[in-house]
Amino acid sequence: MKRNESYDEFIKGIWRDNPVFAQVLGMCPMLAVTNSAVNAIAMGGATFFVLVGSSFLVSTFRNIIPKQVRISCFIIIIATFVTIADYTLLALVPGVHKELGAFIPLIVANCLILGRQEAFASRYPTRLAVMDALGMATGFLIALFSLGAVREILGDGALFGVKLFGENFEPWIIMILPPGGFLTLGVILLFFNWFKYKKDEFLADVADAERSSR
Amino acid sequence: MDNLLWIFVSALLVNNFVLAYFLGLCPFLGVSNSLETSFRLGLATTFVMLVTAICAWILNTYILIYAPYLRLICFIVVIASTVQFIEMLIKKLSPALFRAMGIFLPLITTNCAILGLAIFATNRGYGFWEGIVYALGAGIGFTLALVLLAGLREESELSDVPALIKGTAMNLIIAGVLSMAFMGFAGLFSSA
Numbered sequence: 001m002k003r004n005e006s007y008d009e010f011i012k013g014i015w016r017d018n019p020v021f022a023q024v025l026g027m028c029p030m031l032a033v034t035n036s037a038v039n040a041i042a043m044g045g046a047t048f049f050v051l052v053g054s055s056f057l058v059s060t061f062r063n064i065i066p067k068q069v070r071i072s073c074f075i076i077i078i079a080t081f082v083t084i085a086d087y088t089l090l091a092l093v094p095g096v097h098k099e100l101g102a103f104i105p106l107i108v109a110n111c112l113i114l115g116r117q118e119a120f121a122s123r124y125p126t127r128l129a130v131m132d133a134l135g136m137a138t139g140f141l142i143a144l145f146s147l148g149a150v151r152e153i154l155g156d157g158a159l160f161g162v163k164l165f166g167e168n169f170e171p172w173i174i175m176i177l178p179p180g181g182f183l184t185l186g187v188i189l190l191f192f193n194w195f196k197y198k199k200d201e202f203l204a205d206v207a208d209a210e211r212s213s214r
Numbered sequence: 215m216d217n218l219l220w221i222f223v224s225a226l227l228v229n230n231f232v233l234a235y236f237l238g239l240c241p242f243l244g245v246s247n248s249l250e251t252s253f254r255l256g257l258a259t260t261f262v263m264l265v266t267a268i269c270a271w272i273l274n275t276y277i278l279i280y281a282p283y284l285r286l287i288c289f290i291v292v293i294a295s296t297v298q299f300i301e302m303l304i305k306k307l308s309p310a311l312f313r314a315m316g317i318f319l320p321l322i323t324t325n326c327a328i329l330g331l332a333i334f335a336t337n338r339g340y341g342f343w344e345g346i347v348y349a350l351g352a353g354i355g356f357t358l359a360l361v362l363l364a365g366l367r368e369e370s371e372l373s374d375v376p377a378l379i380k381g382t383a384m385n386l387i388i389a390g391v392l393s394m395a396f397m398g399f400a401g402l403f404s405s406a
Contacts, residue, residue, distance in 0.1 A: 024382050027243070028326045032236040072294070079287045087283070102333045105286050109326035111240055177397065178234050182390030189383040197378060 006131040013135025019112045020143035020185075021192050026112035030144060031181035033103050037160055040148025042096045044141035046089060046104060050081040051113050051137045052130060055121040059129035062122045074117040075108070082107045112140060150184050151175045218347045221340075225351030227399040231327050232359040233392055238327030242360060243385055252364040256357025259322050260350070263331050265300060266293050267349035270332040271342050289332050297322075327356060362392060 019025045026047075033043045054077045058065075065073045086104045089097045097104065107113070116136055121129040149159060155175030157165045174180050231237045238259070246252045269292050278285050305312045322328060331352055335345045366388050375384065 024243070025240075027239040028236050030236075031239065072291075075290055075294075076287060079290055083283060083286050086286075102330060102337060105333050106237075106326050106330055108286060108290060109329045174394070178236065179390045179393040179397065181236065182386050182393055186383050186386030186390060189386060190379060193378050193381070193383055 006128055009128050009131040010135040010138075013132065013137070013139040014142065015139070017136075018139040018143060019136050020140060021189065023112075024189075025115055026110045026140060027185075029103050029106060029110055030147065031178075031185060033100055034144055034148040034151055034181060035155065035176045036152045037145060037148045038096065039099055040144040041141070042089065042093065042100060043103065044137075044144040046082075046085045047107055047110065047113070047140055047144075048137040049085050050078060050107055051116060051140075052133045053081045053084075054078045054113065055116060055129045055133035056126060058117045059121040059124060059126045065122070070122060071114075071118070074114060074122075078113055078117070079108050112136065147181070147184055147188065150188075151180055155180060218344065221344055222347050222351040223402070225348050226355040226358070227396065228402065230355045230359055230396050231330070231352050232356055233389070233396045235330065237330040238325050238356055241322065241325060242363065242389070243382060246360055246364040246385075247367055249361060249364045249368060252360040253357065255322075256353070256360045259325070259327065259356050260353025262293075262297055262322055262328055263349040263353040263356075264346065265296055266328050266332050267335060267345040268342075269293055269296055270335055271340075271345050274336055285336070289329060293328065293332065327352070359392065359396075363389060366392075 013019065017023060020027075020030055029043055029047070034040045054074070057077050058074060082105060085107070086097075089100075089104060116133060120132050124132070153159055153164060154172045155177075157163055157169040157171050172180070175184065225231070229235060232239065232242050241255055241259075245255050270289060273285075273288055273292060278288060301312075331349060335348055340348055363385070367385065370384065370388075
């Protein structure tokens with residue numbers, strides 16, 4: 001039973017409540033850095049670290065943090081983790097850090113992270129909060145990666161810098177440029193809408209069939 | 215003077231915060247359903263950006279040279295508290311102005327466009343006046359993008375759109391087209 005519970009918290013972030021596709025949170029870093037798969041993964045990794053770290057800390061201290069100043073406390077905790085992530089990336093992968101530029105510090109302003117602290121980590125025990133953060137962060141990583149991969153494949157004809165198509169492929173430059181981010185995410189959301197619509201239709205059909213068989 | 219003008223136009227059109235840098239997308243997609251509201255939000259954001267530019271300049275010049283690793287935390291805390299202070303001041307001094315933009319002030323303090331402005335201005339080493347002009351350009355550019363999208367969305371409410379597309383998906387695609395249009399402004403500078 002107990003294991004089931006934390007498993008639920010983990011899995012809901014990946015699919016049902018996916019932060020990007022279902023809740024449309026954390027859009028700013030999402031679109032800005034996903035012009036290649038590597039950047040997307042670096043961004044997702046940094047966000048992963050910050051989200052899990054701050055969820056752990058916030059839920060550990062949830063009974064000590066006064067209600068009135070909780071938002072400020074959350075932000076300072078998040079900013080600390082972001083600073084750690086920023087300097088770590090600078091030390092380990094200077095090239096990627098340079099390309100992501102100002103968007104690493106901007107993880108602080110990602111509404112997904114603050115949203116999880118306020119909605120979940122500050123109310124539930126540490127174990128569940130960490131599971132929730134892990135799930136949400138994985139969902140975010142998957143979303144970032146799928147967007148980055150689509151944009152790199154179409155805009156550059158490559159994935160992780162490896163050319164996928166022959167000489168004759170004409171890259172869609174627009175996909176790497178800002179408009180491509182809006183358009184790709186728009187189309188992905190469209191697909192999700194369609195999927196949900198089909199599912200609702202299917203469920204309605206099943207309910208109808210059950211009713212008529214009775 | 216030329217340099218200041220360049221900074222202004224670049225922040226306003228070519229490197230528009232929303233459409234080229236993807237900053238401040240949450241209010242961009244969330245609040246842009248009516249022209250009136252988005253104009254007021256844009257006004258409030260421009261104002262906060264000006265305050266931010268001044269705060270960032272003061273912090274950078276006098277405090278952060280001693281402790282650069284505290285920059286992020288300092289920016290957030292100082293900007294948020296300054297905005298809150300000004301909000302109280304406006305409430306006291308001018309209730310009309312407070313009604314026009316007051317309710318938005320606390321919402322936008324942690325907006326990434328605000329923090330982004332402070333970080334970009336720092337990274338580029340802008341001085342005091344450059345920072346102010348940059349904030350002004352970015353704020354007006356943000357308002358422009360917000361008002362444009364709100365206008366398009368109000369129109370699309372009246373037209374016959376398939377239910378499947380309605381909502382965020384359609385807004386993102388509209389924003390993509392807008393962003394493409396704004397890319398054209400890059401030509402302003404390549405010849406000059």
